[in-house]
Amino acid sequence: MSSVLYDAQGPRAKQRNILLTGVFLVAAAAVLWWVYASLSDKGQLDWEKWKPFFSGTEAWTTYILPGLKNTLIAAALSMLIALPLGAVLGIARLSDHRWVRVPVGAVVEFFRAIPVLILMIFGLALYSEYSSVSSDDRPLYAVVTGLVLYNASVLAEIVRAGILSLPKGQTEAAHAIGLRKTQTMVSILLPQAVTAMLPAIVSQLVVVVKDTALGGAVLTFPELLASANTMSGYYGANTIASFTVVAVIFVALNFSLTTFAGWLEKRLRNRKKSSGAVLSADDASLQGAAGTTV
Template identity: 85%
Template sequence: MSSVLYDAQGPRAKRRNVLYTVVFLLAAAALGWWVFQTLSDKGQLDWEKWKPFFSGSEAWTTYILPGLWNTLIAAALSMVIALPLGAVFGIARLSDHAWIRVPAGVIVEFFRAIPVLILMIFGLALFAEYTNVGSDDRPLYAVVTGLVLYNASVLAEIVRAGILSLPKGQTEAAQAIGLRKTQTMTSILLPQAVTAMLPAIVSQLVVIVKDTALGGAILTFPDLLAAVSPMSSYYGANTIASFTIVALIFVLLNFALTSFASWLERRLRSGKKSTGAVLPPAAVGGTESAGTAA
């Protein structure tokens, strides 16, 4: 049996693929054993290294939870600002007026091409030189500024692509009934495009959550990642344990975000389905009688 993309495998190809699979699994198992043995020899798997996270609340209340709170604040502020800003620039790029479309395109392409870390460093220098923001608050401002500038430009492209993916008949039908372009965009195109854009938007929100760690690594922003160094030093160089706990927290955060987005997408799709209302027989009979009488 063959497919549009490939032909069905023959006996030799099947045996070869089974061999490759076995070799890969053995290599992966050997690598995993080597990593486990190395960590064990270094004492990183000793209970004393992991005990602070499971036998008390000091590590959580002193290091992890404050860092997690700062991470959530930076991510939430960035999302709240970047989402509407990206929508505005995405719609502006579709404008019929060149004086709106061209500057919006230049801004989006410019900030989309610059690494987010450079934008954070630039923001830190900017707030230090030209504002009265205190030194304690500058890292937060710089992280949010970098995340907003970069992710708003990416979200703008997502919005533009989502709107362009809709059939042209939607716009033509709106024009036929006399709707202005603003009414067409807000009442017809955007509501339909939101469902199509949602997976890409959520992926970008996950990027925002993860990129807050750049501020902790470079800008001394006291986020979840920045809590690893003092925590590891205080509890006897349990670096592997600290990084593992922080990584698991990031995984849970992003999993919760994607799960919520999946639930929201299902609700949006189900809300757009027809109600399928059926007229009662009496109403149909009444209509037929009226037509006969006429």
């Protein structure tokens, strides 16, 4: 069947596609078998490598759960600070005053252009040189600082784009009824833009959770991924098992965050659809009768 987007395949095209699909499946199976054989030869698939995670709680209480706790603390603090800061910066970039719009735009573009790892390293150096933060807490402070500066700048652009995507008639109607710009932004534009921005905001929050691993790789921050390295050395170089467990935990965290965001977005959309008042049959008949009287 042909359509506007593509033409129907002929007999030769169908045979060629079947042949290419078969070749791809054979190649994928060969690669998977090679990976399995390599891991098996090196003993990474032996039960002894995976046993610490399924028989006993030492691996969880000593390595995984403390690392997960530090990851959640760093991610939660970064989100709580970056979200309102990003909203303020994004709204400030839309200001009518040039003395507000230009400096804020320069700050946002500056921190967006710098890799988050460099921001973490600079943060660690600043806390060690110019603050009284203890050496044990400096990695956490540095990780949160880097994540907040970078992600607040990215969220500022998301907020700005979300507000600009709304029809201009929304703003014009608000001004027509006498609302000031601040009232228009808070009462009309932001509530509508939040629903449209939610998928992009959640994607950035997932990035926050994953980027906490940079602190463990460079700043010795004892987060979840860093605990996998220590755990692997303690249990006889069970590298594949340790990192597989950590990867599954990261996937579960990010999937939970995405699922919650999807539920929240659906709830917000349904609330907007059902925001009108519902009249009963008696009320409707009374209003209809009142409308026919002269």
